[in-house]
Amino acid sequence: MADSSSVGLQPGEKPTIGAFIAFLLALCFFSGVFYKMPEAYKYLGSLDFTTLLGKFGTAGGATFVGKGGIGARQGFLFAVSLFPGVMTAMGLLAVLSHYGALKAAQFLMTPLLKPILGISGITGLALITDLQSTDAGAALTKGLYDEKAIDMKSLVIMSAWQYAGAGLIANYFSIASALFSAFLIPVWLPLLLMLCLKFVGGFLVRCVLNTLYRKDFE
Amino acid sequence: MATAQVKQSGNPFDIFIDGLRQGFRIVTNNLLPNVVMAFILTYILQMCGVLTFLGKYCGGVMGIFDLPGQALTVLCATWLSCGAGVGVAASLLQSNQLTPHDISIMSPALLLMASQIQYMGRLLGVADVPKRYWPMLMVNSILMACLGMFIMRFVVAAYA
Numbered sequence: 001m002a003d004s005s006s007v008g009l010q011p012g013e014k015p016t017i018g019a020f021i022a023f024l025l026a027l028c029f030f031s032g033v034f035y036k037m038p039e040a041y042k043y044l045g046s047l048d049f050t051t052l053l054g055k056f057g058t059a060g061g062a063t064f065v066g067k068g069g070i071g072a073r074q075g076f077l078f079a080v081s082l083f084p085g086v087m088t089a090m091g092l093l094a095v096l097s098h099y100g101a102l103k104a105a106q107f108l109m110t111p112l113l114k115p116i117l118g119i120s121g122i123t124g125l126a127l128i129t130d131l132q133s134t135d136a137g138a139a140l141t142k143g144l145y146d147e148k149a150i151d152m153k154s155l156v157i158m159s160a161w162q163y164a165g166a167g168l169i170a171n172y173f174s175i176a177s178a179l180f181s182a183f184l185i186p187v188w189l190p191l192l193l194m195l196c197l198k199f200v201g202g203f204l205v206r207c208v209l210n211t212l213y214r215k216d217f218e
Numbered sequence: 219m220a221t222a223q224v225k226q227s228g229n230p231f232d233i234f235i236d237g238l239r240q241g242f243r244i245v246t247n248n249l250l251p252n253v254v255m256a257f258i259l260t261y262i263l264q265m266c267g268v269l270t271f272l273g274k275y276c277g278g279v280m281g282i283f284d285l286p287g288q289a290l291t292v293l294c295a296t297w298l299s300c301g302a303g304v305g306v307a308a309s310l311l312q313s314n315q316l317t318p319h320d321i322s323i324m325s326p327a328l329l330l331m332a333s334q335i336q337y338m339g340r341l342l343g344v345a346d347v348p349k350r351y352w353p354m355l356m357v358n359s360i361l362m363a364c365l366g367m368f369i370m371r372f373v374v375a376a377y378a
Contacts, residue, residue: 075257087241094237138344164359
């Protein structure tokens with residue numbers, strides 16, 4: 001992603017009402033709250049990612065992927081079964097990002113940066129961009145350091161936040177979505193946990209830098 | 219990502235279709251080769267008895283996370299490449315060596331410690347983080363992955 005301006009907030013920019021609506025819709029689509037609704041509220045399933053994916057037809061009691069396959073042939077068929085899920089997830093993410101869902105997320109996340117990570121709100125754009133594109137997040141981070149907007153300690157803390165679960169949202173809904181059908185828990189739960197652990201990891205690195213590596217920053 | 223491709227058009231249908239196209243490219247160029255490679259690798263490990271060995275001797279360590287020893291292969295694969303980790307997990311799930319319970323517990327680790335070697339260059343290298351901090355950042359990622367699995371162990375138990 002060469003241009004990140006469509007993803008995150010620029011300095012001084014505020015998310016619009018539309019951005020918060022898009023963020024709310026993102027929560028609805030991927031949280032699974034409208035999955036398997038009772039008959040009277042079945043129409044709400046149109047706001048649920050898993051419902052929209054539908055299901056494959058069956059032949060002889062199994063889908064076209066079959067049962068008992070092994071090796072490259074089974075791997076290929078399994079990979080083919082991933083097309084609908086990944087395509088739908090990326091389509092929905094593109095629309096929701098376009099309407100500012102990530103800008104709203106960045107707005108909500110920024111107040112956490114200083115108290116937990118000890119870094120300024122200006123880093124929010126790079127961090128939120130990293131959730132969608134590792135390369136763009138890294139480029140923005142380097143840009144901030146080169147412009148002297150952040151110091152070395154902030155650079156390392158930001159990198160720790162980004163390195164654990166880089167490209168989290170994009171990778172989760174594209175690559176890891178292959179396993180969603182096996183989850184015994186709602187899809188949003190591991191994502192929320194990973195986001196929290198990014199902050200825990202960042203905080204831990206901040207503590208290590210302030211103690212073991214303290215001399216580097218004196 | 220998808221958002222870069224869709225800047226020219228404000229039409230939500232065009233944006234959606236561009237996103238679908240992006241998803242198609244991800245599966246074709248990224249997921250499919252990784253998954254086929256992972257299925258072949260798992261088959262080889264299965265034939266060589268490595269999975270049985272891991273199940274027998276690594277069960278104790280992985281027991282901390284309420285996982286069987288075979289789950290270690292998923293973690294090693296995901297450390298090298300996220301797609302490979304997901305592929306190995308899918309393969310072991312299909313051959314009933316891992317269960318949905320195990321996959322759910324491992325879900326945070328599949329991303330938190332994913333593709334560490336690759337991201338050294340793409341993230342730490344690009345951002346110009348001094349190399350002396352790289353081992354700490356790598357340990358931090360693996361630690362967060364372990365913490366994630368440990369928490370998920372209880373979350374999954376609560377949902378069961």
